[in-house]
Amino acid sequence: MALTDEAIGKIKAMILAGELAPGSRLPKEEILAGQLGLSRNSLREAVRALTAMHILITRQGDGTYVSSLEPHLLLESLSFAADVSQGHTALQLLQVRRLLEPQATGLAASLLKEEDLRELRNILKRSRAVATVEEFVAHDIAFHLRIVEAVGNPVLSMLLQVLSTRTQRVRIVRGSQTSHALNNAHEDHEQILSALQSRDALLAAAAATVHITAVEQWLATSLTDNPTQAIDD
Structure with missing residues (x-):
């Protein structure tokens, strides 16, 4: 869980820094994992958790995006x-x-x-x-x-x-x-x-x-x- 929490924190930091804007698509899994120094398994767990929180949205066959980050979501x-x-x-x-x-x-x-x-x-x-x-x-x-x-x-x-x-x-x-x-x-x-x-x-x-x-x-x-x-x- 600690590694997953670390991965969540790093993705959130990218969003807060403006590196991932609302509506933007995340880099491919292997690229993002390398950028953040994470294993692909940890990254997947983080993406699942952030999707459950409506911070990220996954589009079947299209990739993972930052949500609109609207309060209601x-x-x-x-x-x-x-x-x-x-x-x-x-x-x-x-x-x-x-x-x-x-x-x-x-x-x-x-x-x-x-x-x-x-x-x-x-x-x-x-x-x-x-x-x-x-x-x-x-x-x-x-x-x-x-x-x-x-x-x-x-x-x-x-x-x-x-x-x-x-x-x-x-x-x-x-x-x-x-x-x-x-x-x-x-x-x-x-x-x-x-x-x-x-x-x-x-x-x-x-x-x-x-x-x-x-x-x-x-x-x-x-x-x-x-x-x-x-x-x-």
Whole structure:
């Protein structure tokens, strides 16, 4: 593994130095291995690992290329990690969401257009008419992502999309197990939207913090009461 890590480091260094630009084709295996002082086996393992991270892409019969290195590609690795998160790992993801999303919600207060606010209202109306917790969580995700998109930062939007959609199992379980959870969530959403309509950034950030913290605290309490129990679908 140490040799593979060394090979990965050397290829990354070439990309960072601009020797391999986004979209460029890697030299042939034997040439690149010689340039980097690596065995061909180590180079192959490194290419496989970097391909899994979407830093490189392999085109059958054409060679290996540096990807576009767009954030949405590079965050796919985080998406997978979040997909399989349970227990304390899921709690850590919720903590990161709490650190980022309220600030984004506050920023959105001055950026949302009237049509955006109308769409947010429509999402909340639809969320009150759902028949299942799963449907509610889908609208919950749409509500928050629409707010974050107003900030206009694709990296932030993608990161919060990963954190929001990949922690939905926790919200579904909470909604199923806690009778008042959905009512509280509806009220939280109304508070967030009201603050956004008033263009009050501080109040919007505070309302988002309260909303996200409720799920985080529920999971923390569940893990304390049942430390060996994972939160699954």
